[in-house]
Structures are given as structure tokens and as C-alpha cells.
Amino acid sequence: MLNKNYSKEHEEYLKKLKRRKMAIITVQILILILFFVQWEIMANLKIVDPFLVSQPSRMVKFLIKLYNEGTLFRHIGVTCYETIIGFVLGTIIGTIIAILLWASDFISKVLDPYLVVLNALPKIALGPIIIFWVGNGQPAIIAIALMISLIVTIISVSSGFKEVDKDKIKLLQTFGASKLQILRYVVLPSSIPTMISALKINVGLSWVGVIVGEFLVAQEGLGFLIVFGGQVAQLDMVMLSIIILSVAAYLMYEIVAIFERKYLRWRG
Template structure:
């Protein structure tokens, strides 16, 4: 009896078409949800169902942004927040990797410091911001440190856990070939930890933005966090909601950049 096998190339093409359609459907539904939300928001504000002074409306927020963009007053706030977020993110990434490597080399020290890292990671970071102002002053350094404080301890713990979870057989092979701990780190531990490092970066970029906004609430003279606090004090709800929308866009853009880095790594490695 002859058995007929399906054409694998045709099946693969059909599968890829299905995946592409599902992706397009998801994008369409995402856009539809956003548009529906904006339309309902605008309609309820214009008909008086909600108080447009308190809740504003998409059209007012858009007009507010265009006005501030035209006179250039919004861009210093956006650039300040973006700069502080990126700098705190880069510092968190570098320090976390170095600290995790140091703890990996010294298991006894890591056993001593682990409970302290857990406690520091559990602290409400908003409670640290006033203390940072006393220590460092009301300046940009305080804001950057506040941004780092939200992400750094959890990042160190995540990376260290990944390092010590590296395949033991690969480590034994390096030692069998008379390799050193440095060889194990550079040839096995770090390469195998790259996916975890990237996923941690995707989390940290959002956490650093949160920490920066906390710092700007208390110690800034510019930035979107400062603009939120100022607009709430003078009841400019258009400014406040516009700042929140800009923060959402900024967070998505930064996350997308890390996503591109991840795709480039997966493609080449």
C-alpha cells in the first residue's frame, strides 16, 4: 500500500500564512480597542457624561501637546526624563552584571549578602526618595539614583540565580580541559545567560522609568514627573494627562528598542 505524504513546503507555507493572519488580527484588535477607548472617552466628555475639566478628552490632550510642541516647552521635559531613564537603565544593567559576576565568584559572600538583597529589593522605593534628597540634594543625581533603586536589587538577584543555574556538565567539561573559573564565566556562564540578561533589561527599562518619575516628583525642576506634579497643583488636567500619555509612549518605545536588540541577537546567535 502506497502512503502519500503531504507536501511539506505547502504545509509550511500554509502554516506561515496562518501565523501571519493571526498576527495581523491581533494588531487589528489592539488598534480597535485603542480607537474604541478614545472615541468613548471623547464622546462621554463632549456629552457631559464625565466632567471634561477633571477627565479632559483626547482632543484637548492633542491640542495641548501641539501647542506645547509648537512653542517648544514640552521637549525639555521629555528629553530630561528620557535622558535620566536611559542613564539609570545603563547603570543598572552594568552594575547588575558586575555584581552578579562578583557574587558568582564568591559563593560564601553571596550566601551572606542574599538576605540583605532580598530586604533591599522589598523596600518601597518611594520611601527612599526623601532620604536620597537629604543625602544627595535636590538634583539630577538624586533622580538617577532613584531610577536605579527600583530595579537594581531585583536585577542582581535574577542574574545571579541565572549564573548559578548554568549547566553543570558544561562547567565540568571546562574544568576537565584544565580551564579556570574565568574560562567558565566567559565561555559558558555569560553566553548562556544572554537571554536572561535581555529579558531582565526589558523589565528594568520600565522600572527605571518608574523610579525616575518618583525622583522627579520630589527633586526635579523639569521632566514629565515634574510636569505631572505641577499640573496637578494648578489643576491643569490637560497637561497632567498629556504627560501620562507621553510616558506611556516613551515606555513602549524603550521596550521596543530592547525588543529589537533581542531579535538581532536571536538572528545572529
């Protein structure tokens, strides 16, 4: 009887959570629709200048134009490809370097001030140097994205490693465990939440790096459309590119969030 009552209460609780989630999603969609409708109305009534801020109907027309020209998905694909490559490389290389810093306390202390300086340095200032070293093309864009996300990954993951329970590490050391075993069985599993947080940060940083790189050297991509649209006073192109960029960045962030939820469900 108790189990039956508990199951019914639990079922009601789950339904309540589901209703709340649906309500949140509905309100979010309504806010978005209201925003675009208000934008369109204000532009039609000349409350805002459509030339300066564009309007949804004009962006839709330009979207159809790009699609008919066969360039829409090419621009989106180029930017997404560069972002994914920069994101993956930044995450993998940053994690490997963080592991090396954890493995050697001496190297960690030596490199610590350099990491602080590199993290504080505006990476865009190094853009022209990267272009000169790597070349004027996709490799330079990916290198800039990697440079922007790499240092943050190293610092974030290293901080997560340092927060691992010292008693667990000492216990394994007492039993004669090697550093590799400690890393595998204690440090990495305990640091997965931190690493997922680093992934979330890297999503935004990778997009920033790619767009900055495309501003400087690209001949295609969303960053190129934004720069070119600004140069020829095509604000429809600029605003449409920004909206597509926002949607793509959100979807990439959601993929990381889905991975996080699956991990938490498996762990819990």
C-alpha cells in the same frame, strides 16, 4: 517533489502567521481608537466630567500649546535621558555585581540577606536621603532610578547564573578551565535569556525611578508636568503626560524586545 511540496506548505504556514500577526495588530489599534473615541464622546455628553478625567481633544490642544511654546520635546527629552542613563547604569552595575557574587560563593551567602532586605524595602522612602547626599537635581533622579532597578538586576542575573547546567561547569573544571573561562564560555551564554528578561523588568523600573525622582525634585520632565498639573488642577497636562509616558515606555520596551528577537533568530 517532496522538497517542492514542503516549500509550498511552509510558505502557506508563513503567510498564515503573517495574516494572524496583522490581525492582532489591527485589533490592538482598533481597541485603542475605540477607547479614545468613547472617551471623547462620554466627555462631550458629560457622562464623565472633563475637568476630572480630561478628554482627547483637550489633550491635543494642550499638546499643541506645549509644542508652540517649545517645551514639549525638552520635557520628553529630559525624562528619556534620565531613564536611559538609569537603565544602562542599573543593567551594567547590576550584572557586574552578579558576576562578583557568582565568582565568590562566600560573598554571595554573606550578602544574600542584605539583598533580600534591600529588595523588599520601598525605595521611595530613601528618596529624601538620596537627594540630601547627591543634591537637588538630575543626579538625584538618576540615582533613584538606579537604586530601584539595581537590586532587581542583581537578584535576577544571579538567579540565572545559578541555573546554569552544573555538569557543563564540572566538565570545564575537569579540563582545568579557570573561572573566567567558565564565565565566558558557559555561564554568560547560558544566562543571556535571563539577562534579557532582566532588561525587560528594568525598563519599567527605570521609568518608575525617574518619575518618582521627578516628583520630588525636578523642574522639568514628564514627572514634573504630572505633579505641576495636579497642583494647578490642570488635568489635561496630567493625562497628556501620562499618555506620552506610556508611549515612551512602550517604545523602550519594544527596543529590548527587538534585541531579544534578533538574538533568538541568530541563536536558532
